[in-house]
Amino acid sequence: MKNRLVSSSLLTLVIIGSILGTVCAQKRQGVQLLLRATPWQFSGGKAQSTLSSKETKATFTVPFDSSSFTIKMRVNLRAENSIINLLNIPGVLTVTTSQHDAKDRKGQNYPAYPMPDGSVPVLEAALRLYPPLEPKGARDMPIGIPLAMLKKPQGEHEVVLHFSGVRWTLYVDNELLDNDFPIGYPKWGKQSTWEINPSVVSKAEIFFPGIEPKRVALKKPRISNEMQYWTPQGHNAWVGDVATFYYHGRYHIFYLFDRRGHGSKFGKGGHYFEHISTTDFKTWTEHEAATPIEAQWETIGTGTPFIFENKFCLSYGLHTTRIYPKEQTMLPLQWDYYNKHGVTGSFRYDTIPGYPAGSTYSISEDGISNFKKTKILFHPCENPSVYTDPEGNLRMLANYGAKGTWGSKSINGGWRSINPNFPPGGDCTFFFRWGSYDYVIGGFTGFWSKPAAASEDKFVDGVKKGLDFYNGMNVPAVTEISDGRFLLAGWIPMAGWGGALTIHEMIQSPDGRIGTKWMKEIIPATQKEKLLAKEVKETTSFTTKSSSFLLTFEVEPGTDLTGKLGALFLGADGEKNACEVQISPNAKRAQYGKGQLQNFSSREKSLREGGSPSGARNYAIENLANTDKPFTVRIIVKYEDKFGGSQIDTEIAGQRTMIAFRPDLKVEKLLLKSEGTGIKNVKIAALKY
Secondary structure, X not given: OHHHHHXXXXXXXXXXXXXXXXXXXXXXXXXXXXXXXXXXXXXXOOOOEEEEOOOOEEEEEOOOOOXXXXXXXXXXXXXXXXXXXXEEEOOOEEEEEEEEOOOOOOOOOHHHOOOOOOOEEEEEEEEEEEOOOOOOOOEEEEEEEEHHHOOOOXXXXXXXXXXXXXXXXXXXXXXXXXXXXXXXXXXXXXXEEEEEOOOOEEEEEEEOOOOOOEEOOOOOOOEEOOOOOOOOOOOOEEEEEEEEEEEOOEEEEEEEEEEHHHOHHHHOOOOOEEEEEEOOOOEEEEOOOOOOOOOOOOOEEOOOEEEEOOEEEEEEEEXXXXXXXXXHEOHHHHHHHHHXXXXXXXXXXXXXXXXXXXXXXXXXXOOOOOEEEOOEEOEOOOEEEEEEOOOOOEEEEEEOOOOOEEEEOOOOOOOEEEEOOOOOOOOOOEEEEEOOEEEEEOOOOOEEEEEOOOOHHHOEEOOOOOOOOOOOOEEEEEEEOHHHOEEEEXXXXXXXXOEEEEEEEEEEOOOOOEEEEEOHHHOOOEOOOEEEEEEEOOOEEEEOOOOOEEEEEEEEOOOOOOOEEEEEEEEOOEEEEEEEEEEEOOOOEEEEEEOOOOOOOOOOOOOOOOOOHHHOOOEEEEOOOOOOOXXXXXXXXXXXXXXXEEEEEEEEOOOEEEEEEEEOOOOOEEEEEEEOOXXXXXXXXXXXX
């Protein structure tokens, strides 16, 4: 009887434990990003002209104020194999549907949303503009979408085209789906003729001036269930240069919103800073843009957040010289002032003739968001890295258009060169102090460190020693958060000058050496983990079953100095786009290489050796830590149709990370191989999102 009671009690405890485990699993909170995205509405206004299925063509008089316009259309979209004209205003606008090349991701990245049969029908609206200083005269600015991104790709939809003079935007069914930033205006003439295709368009209205869209208030915000490897919503929207800051318990990420991989604004970039933040790294909030584009001359470059006079500020550069010659900007005025006075001046660019260019900043009105532009030019460099050093001095590292370290008592001018030759400029450099060491890291290649007590001229080049921590991120930003933790955030190149946001945590050894590891709070949620093998003694292959997953295994380094292991990721096309993660524990080296079934990938170069981690393709890292004893390797593979490939994020011994993006790779099979190195406890778990 006693044994029965004991058995019964044990069974009860097991059941209770199982229930509690299930409850705890259900309570585990995933990462959520609360989006600002809402539907939009266009109400009011009197149409200048209206077309219908009965009256498909008309002539209208263009009003004096034609700097903005809105066109509303009721369209019956169909996936046609040929080009179908929906609407035409000769010399001004054409709206079409057509079949796009399913392999062509340039610019618009339309293959991000293929139809079930793999085809990519698209809707496009091309507006003819006349940019100033454009030798070729008119240029067409297309905006468009792949139809498959709509909930119902075929059938009736409301399409709205809105030109504000600053933005050229496409809305479908009240959703903003694509936009670009114009340079120049269309030429209307006194009268214009327009025409619709009644087999596709049942109604069209044109409004002068344009109807300004208004947000539709939502009771509950829209949510994205991921932060790591996140990209903004849209087929062609990416994260560009990142700037981060921790203030009053809140971690802020400012990122240059990028469409078309730097192809917007006729290739001038058309970037501006969007803004997200979090207080717990589990729930994130998307705020209003910190530096919205408000004029045709604006295209914004990298800067840094900082605190000055207890105000939360964001410095950034105006890259106006991409559009207008330097002589037509305010850069000569600023340099003349500096050359005469030995310090920079302060210029309100909304009160001075000429196009603004150089360094400016915005100020948060509430210490969290709601940034307002000061419209003050304080330095002629076009990528200012402003910060307050640990001693409380206002400093700036000058990049693009200037170089060196600068200091001032005020953000508004008075900047004096402190160290004219360091950093060398041209790159996006950032300063941070960690304990008793100072560091400066560049956007792609440069890394320097020194003891904090040492003078400014004592920075040592860490790249030459192979002691940098570049890991595939572009323009990485470093920020200290609570509990003395440091975070590294940047973007992974997928579409030209844009890609996915990635955040890692940094670690520091007593000698000041910096490493990186995954940040536990934002590791993507996974399905149940499965054991693939307790030990791999010979080359072994596995089916991944999911194209996005977390792979974990333990490594026994052995004693062979040339020992190595390889994790080979293969798609349906075998070796063609395969990627190998190769680790040589005793050589303290790891790399991404071109995958081969029969052999290990060839040796790749580290940054010190002339390799390119910032390319996030094939490269090596060296001087690994803690690989001379058993260690764990974790690898996340994330595939998305939008990516057009897989991002592969590897953590080695909890001390170093390295990231690659592999175009056209959708992993189906994993192959593990070793040479004088043991592999144990191989586990895999599919990602939830």
